[in-house]
Amino acid sequence: MIPSLRVFAARVTGLAISTFARFMTAPRAIWQGIEPVPKQRVYFANHSSNGDFVLLWTALPTPLRRQTRPVAALDYWLTSPLRAFIGREVFNAVLIDRRPEARTEDPVAQMVAALDTGSSLIIFPEGQRNSSDAALLPFKSGLYHLAKARPAVDLVPVWIANLNRVMPKGEVIPVPLICTLTFGTPLHLEAQETKEAFLARATQALLALKGQA
Amino acid sequence: MTSPHLLWLLAGVGTILVVASIIGEILRARLSPTGQNPVIENLNARINAWWVMVICLALAFVAGKPGVVLLFALCSFAALREFLTLTTHNRADHWSLIACFFLILPLQYWFLAGDWYGMYSIFIPVYAFLLLPVISSLRGSTKDFLIRVSETQWALMICVYCASHVPALLYLQIPGFEGRNVILIAYLIFVVQLSDVMQYVWGKLLGRTKVAPNLSPSKTWEGLVGGTLTATAVGTALYWMTPFSPLEAAGMCLLITLMGFFGGLVMSAIKRDRGIKDWGHLIAGHGGFLDRLDSVIFAAPIFFHITRWVWSTT
Numbered sequence: 001m002i003p004s005l006r007v008f009a010a011r012v013t014g015l016a017i018s019t020f021a022r023f024m025t026a027p028r029a030i031w032q033g034i035e036p037v038p039k040q041r042v043y044f045a046n047h048s049s050n051g052d053f054v055l056l057w058t059a060l061p062t063p064l065r066r067q068t069r070p071v072a073a074l075d076y077w078l079t080s081p082l083r084a085f086i087g088r089e090v091f092n093a094v095l096i097d098r099r100p101e102a103r104t105e106d107p108v109a110q111m112v113a114a115l116d117t118g119s120s121l122i123i124f125p126e127g128q129r130n131s132s133d134a135a136l137l138p139f140k141s142g143l144y145h146l147a148k149a150r151p152a153v154d155l156v157p158v159w160i161a162n163l164n165r166v167m168p169k170g171e172v173i174p175v176p177l178i179c180t181l182t183f184g185t186p187l188h189l190e191a192q193e194t195k196e197a198f199l200a201r202a203t204q205a206l207l208a209l210k211g212q213a
Numbered sequence: 214m215t216s217p218h219l220l221w222l223l224a225g226v227g228t229i230l231v232v233a234s235i236i237g238e239i240l241r242a243r244l245s246p247t248g249q250n251p252v253i254e255n256l257n258a259r260i261n262a263w264w265v266m267v268i269c270l271a272l273a274f275v276a277g278k279p280g281v282v283l284l285f286a287l288c289s290f291a292a293l294r295e296f297l298t299l300t301t302h303n304r305a306d307h308w309s310l311i312a313c314f315f316l317i318l319p320l321q322y323w324f325l326a327g328d329w330y331g332m333y334s335i336f337i338p339v340y341a342f343l344l345l346p347v348i349s350s351l352r353g354s355t356k357d358f359l360i361r362v363s364e365t366q367w368a369l370m371i372c373v374y375c376a377s378h379v380p381a382l383l384y385l386q387i388p389g390f391e392g393r394n395v396i397l398i399a400y401l402i403f404v405v406q407l408s409d410v411m412q413y414v415w416g417k418l419l420g421r422t423k424v425a426p427n428l429s430p431s432k433t434w435e436g437l438v439g440g441t442l443t444a445t446a447v448g449t450a451l452y453w454m455t456p457f458s459p460l461e462a463a464g465m466c467l468l469i470t471l472m473g474f475f476g477g478l479v480m481s482a483i484k485r486d487r488g489i490k491d492w493g494h495l496i497a498g499h500g501g502f503l504d505r506l507d508s509v510i511f512a513a514p515i516f517f518h519i520t521r522w523v524w525s526t527t
Binding site for chain 1: 290291293294295297298302304307311314315493494495
């Protein structure tokens, strides 16, 4: 395809996807801890549905959305040409390989490189979809390494409520129910803070938003 | 579908909104120049949302029957989404919820658009009532079963069945009133919403005694009496555009404003039970679609059936 046509197709597809997400979930963004201003951020959210990052991406105002890249699993998004187009061109995702044995690039280095170009990121520190009864799965260490590598960047907890009821795991057709996204107060790695302490603090910050959603 | 009477009514509403917008801006300039007074800000947000709602309704009227049916189908969809967000259901209900949105809602409005009274007046109370629990039971979860199916059915009755009685008014056949049915819709909505607005105004001015302090802090006897009487008086004065005599118009207005009030009360009880203040967030200043439509939803079926029994030949 001609490059400009690809860009156009990506824009249209992106618009279609976010319109559909709005129609189904009428997402409501509650900017509790931050203002929706174009500042570089890492949004970290709970992960209960495949639609999570689409919804977060949709809930961001357009200028913020343009500079925000979801971090997604390469082993999922490169399995078909359509997925690859949506992942790469529409969402401009940072594709990381979740399989340590197969990967050639370090995921944290990839995320840091994306931050260094000025992008904001969407990450799901649980590392996989949570279909358990627990509110959150234990966080992977990626968030900590990111906080350590670029301590100035705001790490913003985002609690996504209700999306697991819109589309429970294993279902194909979503039910239109209202979803709420609560944006909390940014976190930074503190001096001398250990990995465990930081991840526990990040987990608590995210869980604290759940009760209010 | 436009008639001179409809244009008069819309012009009247437009004038009220212009006056309200001017008053809102004056109050803002005097009391809330930097947006610090939440009551004034909310008032202005409400007035702005009224403009949007009135313009949408007017456009639907211009588009005729399909436009009005489509508008209310979309309102039903938004209302149902708000309602079912708060009801009890689990994964076993996934397909019955999908059926509510993508099968029952479109079919109800489809039957309505085809003027199949025998079907749309029983479709949800009979067919959906029996079908949905079957779908849920097939998935095998018994936990809270009766609560789940009852709340889903209630959501459909309120958001789809009752709401669809507003566009159903277009299909009544009243001798001497042919081609003017849209007035019935405009009249119903105008009187009920005017009553809501005047209850708010009288309540803010004189409200002392709460009707149901456990349900709603903003519903007062002073607001109720003032609002329903004001709306009834205005509605009665507009009898000439309806099929009703002045006395009949007064009776109808009293009935629908009271139904509207009770609708607000019932929906407040549900909100209070679920620990929320508003059903949604899509109509700035008002909350959700259900916050704005609750009174019309309760008044519409009664208004429809009484008009049908007494005045319509169908």
